[in-house]
Amino acid sequence: MKKQYQDEITNAIKACQKIDGINHIYFAACGGSMAFMQPAEYIINRECDIPATILPSREFTTRDPHDLGEHSVVVTCSHSGSTPETNEAAKFAKEKGALTIGIAFTPDSDLEKNSDYTLHYSWGKGTDASDLNTGVLYGFIFGLLKAVTGDAKYDKGLKALDDLEAIAERTRQQFGDTTKKWTSELKREKLIYAIGSGINLGETYSFSACWLQEMQWINSSCIDSAEYFHGPFEITDFDVPFIICEGMGVTRKMDQRAADFAKKHSDKVYVIDNADFDMHEIDDDFKEYYSQILSGVVFRQLAEGFSYERGHSLEARRYMWHLDY
Amino acid sequence: MKKQYQDEITNAIKACQKIDGINHIYFAACGGSMAFMQPAEYIINRECDIPATILPSREFTTRDPHDLGEHSVVVTCSHSGSTPETNEAAKFAKEKGALTIGIAFTPDSDLEKNSDYTLHYSWGKGTDASDLNTGVLYGFIFGLLKAVTGDAKYDKGLKALDDLEAIAERTRQQFGDTTKKWTSELKREKLIYAIGSGINLGETYSFSACWLQEMQWINSSCIDSAEYFHGPFEITDFDVPFIICEGMGVTRKMDQRAADFAKKHSDKVYVIDNADFDMHEIDDDFKEYYSQILSGVVFRQLAEGFSYERGHSLEARRYMWHLDY
Known part of the structure; x- marks a missing residue:
C-alpha cells in the first residue's frame, strides 16, 4: 500500500x-x-x-x-x-x-x-x-x-494486503473462461436473481443493483441466503436464473442449502464457489474476510462479460449524468 | 389489548x-x-x-x-x-x-x-x-x-393502541376501491418493484418477498428510496411497474423524490401516500411510527386484490409445506 x-x-x-x-x-x-x-x-x-x-x-x-x-x-x-x-x-x-x-x-x-x-x-x-x-x-x-x-492477530489481516494483488490476479485468470461461458448463456435473460450472505452480502447487492440494474438494465434483486426459504424461493422455476455466491466460511452451509435447492428446481443456477479461491498466502483467520474481495473480482468479470455479450457498455446510462433528478 | x-x-x-x-x-x-x-x-x-x-x-x-x-x-x-x-x-x-x-x-x-x-x-x-x-x-x-x-411521552405511544383497530378499519375502507383498481391494472405483470424507506422498509420488504414473490409468484425486489438513484433507477422505463410507499414523516421528501422520478419515466407507478392516512386520534410524535401499520393494511389489500384478480390463492405454494428442503 x-x-x-x-x-x-x-x-x-x-x-x-x-x-x-x-x-x-x-x-x-x-x-x-x-x-x-x-x-x-x-x-x-x-x-x-x-x-x-x-x-x-x-x-x-x-x-x-x-x-x-x-x-x-x-x-x-x-x-x-x-x-x-x-x-x-x-x-x-x-x-x-x-x-x-x-x-x-x-x-x-x-x-x-x-x-x-x-x-x-x-x-x-x-x-x-x-x-x-x-x-x-x-x-x-x-x-x-x-x-x-x-x-496482534490483526497484523496477519494487514499482512494479507501485500499478497492481495497476486491473489486477485490469480482469481481473474481462474474465472476468466467460466465467466465468459456464463454470460454467454445468460445474455438473453431479462431478470437475474443474485443470492449471497454474510461477508459477501455487500458484493452481491452491488452486483444486483449496480452491475445488473444500473449498468446492464437487467432486472434483479439481491436475496440473502438466510431469507431465500422464507418467501423468495417460491419464484424459483426451471427458467429463472440465479447467480449464487457461496461463501467459504461460517455462512457456507446456508449458502449451499440455497444453491442446492435452486439447482434442483432451476436449470439456470450459476455458483461462485468461494472454496475454489486459492488464498494460501492468507492466514486462516482472515480467509473468509478476504474472500468477498475475490467474489467482487468474479462479479466484475461477469459484468464485463455481460457488457461484451450484450453489446451494452458499462458506461451506458439512461438517466444518470444526463438528467437532473 | x-x-x-x-x-x-x-x-x-x-x-x-x-x-x-x-x-x-x-x-x-x-x-x-x-x-x-x-x-x-x-x-x-x-x-x-x-x-x-x-x-x-x-x-x-x-x-x-x-x-x-x-x-x-x-x-x-x-x-x-x-x-x-x-x-x-x-x-x-x-x-x-x-x-x-x-x-x-x-x-x-x-x-x-x-x-x-x-x-x-x-x-x-x-x-x-x-x-x-x-x-x-x-x-x-x-x-x-x-x-x-x-x-412519560411513551404513554401516548401506548395509548394509540386503543384506537388502532378503528384507524386500521378506516384505512381499509378508504383504500378498498383504490387497491382493487390497482391490482386489476397490474394483474398481468410478471415483475413489480416495491419502493419504501425508514419506518416503512419492513412492510415494503414483506410486500415484495412474502406477498408478491412467495404468495403470488410475481418477481419483485424491495428498493430503499435512499438507494433508488444509486443504481436501481436505471431499470425504470415506461412499462416497468412500481408500487411506492411514500412516508408521512422524516423520509417523506426522499420517498417523494423517488416517486416523482418514477412517475415521470414509467406509466405504471402506484403510490401509497401515508399522508392520506387519517390518524387524528394519535399524538403527532407517534403518527410516523404508526403509519407503517397502515401501510401494511394497504399492502395486504393489494395482496388480496392480486389473489382475486389472478385467481391465485394466497395459500398456494410450490415448495413450502410440500417438500423437505
Missing part, C-alpha cells in the same frame, strides 16, 4: 483512539460505495464490542440516530467525493460532534472538506489491489481493531 | 430492567416475521442510546456477534413458533447468556421453550389490531422505551 494511504489510515486510527470509548461506528454511503463498506460493519460486529451499523446516506440522516454524538465515528464513502446525500451525511455527523472519516478516490473533494479525516484510494486497471477502495478499507478496519482490542 | 398480552409485556420489560445496562438489542427472525420487527429496530435507534440490530435468524447465529452476552436482549419471532432457524437463534442467544424474548402466535411452541419470555399475539379476521403481532410489538417497544428513558 502506498505510503500516503498508510499515513492517512494511521492518522484516522489515532483520532479514533482519542475518543474516550467509541459508542457506535456508523457507515453511511450510497449504492456501490455503501455496498463495499458492508464487510466493515460485518467484521466489526464479529470481532469487537463496538456496535456498528451501515445505512444508505439518507436513511442515516433522516433517522438521526439517538446515540450519534462525540463518542461516535462515522465513516462515509463517495468515489468522486461529490455525492450530495453522502456529503449531507458527513456534515450532519460533524454537527453532532462525531469523528468523521471520508473515503474517496478524487483528491480535494467536497467529502474531504466535510470530513475530519480522509482516506484516499486509487482506481483503474493496473492499480495494486491494496491501493483500491477495499484494500484501504481493510487497512483501516484491521488497524482499528488492533488499536481497539490490542490483539 | 388483552390482559394476558399486557402481563406478558410487563414481565418481559421487568426482566430487561434487571439487566445492569443493556448493551445491544438484537432482533432475529425470518421473512415476514423479521420484516414486521424492522420498525422496532428503527424506533429504538431513533429514540434511545441502546444499539439495535435486526438480522435474518441465520445471519445472526452465523455472525455470532462479539458483544452478544449477559447484557444483551435478543427478540425473536415466529408465527408458529416452530421455524428452525429462529429457534436456533433463540437457543444460541440463551447459551450466550442473553435475555431471550420470543414473539409467537401459537401457544406452547418450541420458541416458547427456547425463550426466557414469550409475547403471544392473536391472528385472523376480527382480531383487534392491538392484539395482532404489531400491536404487541409496539406495546413492548414503547413500554421498554418508557422504562429505559423514564420519559
Whole structure:
C-alpha cells in the first residue's frame, strides 16, 4: 500500500483512539460505495464490542440516530467525493460532534472538506489491489481493531494486503473462461436473481443493483441466503436464473442449502464457489474476510462479460449524468 | 389489548430492567416475521442510546456477534413458533447468556421453550389490531422505551393502541376501491418493484418477498428510496411497474423524490401516500411510527386484490409445506 494511504489510515486510527470509548461506528454511503463498506460493519460486529451499523446516506440522516454524538465515528464513502446525500451525511455527523472519516478516490473533494479525516484510494486497471477502495478499507478496519482490542492477530489481516494483488490476479485468470461461458448463456435473460450472505452480502447487492440494474438494465434483486426459504424461493422455476455466491466460511452451509435447492428446481443456477479461491498466502483467520474481495473480482468479470455479450457498455446510462433528478 | 398480552409485556420489560445496562438489542427472525420487527429496530435507534440490530435468524447465529452476552436482549419471532432457524437463534442467544424474548402466535411452541419470555399475539379476521403481532410489538417497544428513558411521552405511544383497530378499519375502507383498481391494472405483470424507506422498509420488504414473490409468484425486489438513484433507477422505463410507499414523516421528501422520478419515466407507478392516512386520534410524535401499520393494511389489500384478480390463492405454494428442503 502506498505510503500516503498508510499515513492517512494511521492518522484516522489515532483520532479514533482519542475518543474516550467509541459508542457506535456508523457507515453511511450510497449504492456501490455503501455496498463495499458492508464487510466493515460485518467484521466489526464479529470481532469487537463496538456496535456498528451501515445505512444508505439518507436513511442515516433522516433517522438521526439517538446515540450519534462525540463518542461516535462515522465513516462515509463517495468515489468522486461529490455525492450530495453522502456529503449531507458527513456534515450532519460533524454537527453532532462525531469523528468523521471520508473515503474517496478524487483528491480535494467536497467529502474531504466535510470530513475530519480522509482516506484516499486509487482506481483503474493496473492499480495494486491494496491501493483500491477495499484494500484501504481493510487497512483501516484491521488497524482499528488492533488499536481497539490490542490483539496482534490483526497484523496477519494487514499482512494479507501485500499478497492481495497476486491473489486477485490469480482469481481473474481462474474465472476468466467460466465467466465468459456464463454470460454467454445468460445474455438473453431479462431478470437475474443474485443470492449471497454474510461477508459477501455487500458484493452481491452491488452486483444486483449496480452491475445488473444500473449498468446492464437487467432486472434483479439481491436475496440473502438466510431469507431465500422464507418467501423468495417460491419464484424459483426451471427458467429463472440465479447467480449464487457461496461463501467459504461460517455462512457456507446456508449458502449451499440455497444453491442446492435452486439447482434442483432451476436449470439456470450459476455458483461462485468461494472454496475454489486459492488464498494460501492468507492466514486462516482472515480467509473468509478476504474472500468477498475475490467474489467482487468474479462479479466484475461477469459484468464485463455481460457488457461484451450484450453489446451494452458499462458506461451506458439512461438517466444518470444526463438528467437532473 | 388483552390482559394476558399486557402481563406478558410487563414481565418481559421487568426482566430487561434487571439487566445492569443493556448493551445491544438484537432482533432475529425470518421473512415476514423479521420484516414486521424492522420498525422496532428503527424506533429504538431513533429514540434511545441502546444499539439495535435486526438480522435474518441465520445471519445472526452465523455472525455470532462479539458483544452478544449477559447484557444483551435478543427478540425473536415466529408465527408458529416452530421455524428452525429462529429457534436456533433463540437457543444460541440463551447459551450466550442473553435475555431471550420470543414473539409467537401459537401457544406452547418450541420458541416458547427456547425463550426466557414469550409475547403471544392473536391472528385472523376480527382480531383487534392491538392484539395482532404489531400491536404487541409496539406495546413492548414503547413500554421498554418508557422504562429505559423514564420519559412519560411513551404513554401516548401506548395509548394509540386503543384506537388502532378503528384507524386500521378506516384505512381499509378508504383504500378498498383504490387497491382493487390497482391490482386489476397490474394483474398481468410478471415483475413489480416495491419502493419504501425508514419506518416503512419492513412492510415494503414483506410486500415484495412474502406477498408478491412467495404468495403470488410475481418477481419483485424491495428498493430503499435512499438507494433508488444509486443504481436501481436505471431499470425504470415506461412499462416497468412500481408500487411506492411514500412516508408521512422524516423520509417523506426522499420517498417523494423517488416517486416523482418514477412517475415521470414509467406509466405504471402506484403510490401509497401515508399522508392520506387519517390518524387524528394519535399524538403527532407517534403518527410516523404508526403509519407503517397502515401501510401494511394497504399492502395486504393489494395482496388480496392480486389473489382475486389472478385467481391465485394466497395459500398456494410450490415448495413450502410440500417438500423437505
